[in-house]
Amino acid sequence: MESTELNWRLLAKRQWPLALSLTAIALAETGAIDTGLGWWQLPGVVVICAIAVLAPRRPFDAALALAFAVACVAVYMRFLGVSIAPHLFWSGANISMTGAAMATIATLVREESRARSVIGTLLVLAAMTVAEVLGWPIVSAVEYREWSPDALNFSIAGCVLLVLSVGSGLYFRARDAERASQLAASVAAAQNSERMALARELHDVVAHYVTAIVVHAQAGQMNRDAAEQVLPTIEASGYEALTAMRRLVGTLRDGESSGPAASSSLVDDVRSLAAESGLPVRLSFDLQDAVPQELARSVLRLVQESLTNTQKHASAVSSVDVGLSSSDGVLRLAVADDGVASGVPVGGSGGYGLVGMRERVELLGGRFSAGRREPTGWTVRAELPLA
Structure with a gap:
């Protein structure tokens, strides 16, 4: 079956x-x-x-x-x-x-x-x-x-057992429907929260590039001799605005709450997340390229979700290795722990963690993988294009 x-x-x-x-x-x-x-x-x-x-x-x-x-x-x-x-x-x-x-x-x-x-x-x-x-x-x-x-007594007993069977099925069916309704309401609330966060990001990030385009275009109109000089700047700002817009649209997904805000330093933000998690995290960085702020925000969400999964699903964790590296225009993230599956996750689980991470990475044009490691533990890997 x-x-x-x-x-x-x-x-x-x-x-x-x-x-x-x-x-x-x-x-x-x-x-x-x-x-x-x-x-x-x-x-x-x-x-x-x-x-x-x-x-x-x-x-x-x-x-x-x-x-x-x-x-x-x-x-x-x-x-x-x-x-x-x-x-x-x-x-x-x-x-x-x-x-x-x-x-x-x-x-x-x-x-x-x-x-x-x-x-x-x-x-x-x-x-x-x-x-x-x-x-x-x-x-x-x-x-x-x-x-x-005694045909009558046996028939009554059989009917009672049938009613018990059907009644049990109907009870669990109603409970499943109620759980699905609650989950749908939670997803809708998370979607609304994420849209509000994206509205703020649109104002803070994309509007910045659009403003630069307008300013340089006005400067070119006022000074015809400087027009050729500002055109490359306008082109670059437009490209950055489009890239930022694509990444912000890529963060739209079902049922995900807004992640941590990114500062100007991805390394510092990851260190902060590791410290806040309370886990024995070992960090490794080899970033040879600049990471755009929008991509850094998504990376922070991946790191945060990975550490949260370790806290919820693993016990006896002695180390969590978080590695960030970049080369050839690709940002690589690896989060690996050596914990043992703890069975029922702390606080329950909606089952959307890995699904959400995979959707986020794929919408950004990257590759995602997650699975068990030998002899114990779990590994999450992601590769994201920087451009």
């Missing part, structure tokens, strides 16, 4: 309680099997439980697969003349199979559309019904000749 929404690591974090519960129940049921061929139910139970655990990857496909697996288990157990043990209802399902079916229905209702949820749920219920129908003759004829099932 493939999905771009939930990778295997997130799946493991989300589904390990269900996997552990189903495993414990299946092991307990195995000890209750006292028929000669009762162990034939184990492969089917394992497959059914595995499908339930993997259901968030492709919920509707998982419901189809689980229904098919339940039906297959019922058919081959009927063929062998052996009943499922221990029984949860009349004859065709045990606790682990029923729990897997409930979990799959809950996931289906949570993740899929209404139509697909109804279809998938009906198919799972149909498969469970088939299992009961195929299993009852074996139980009545072989194991419990004197026992008569």
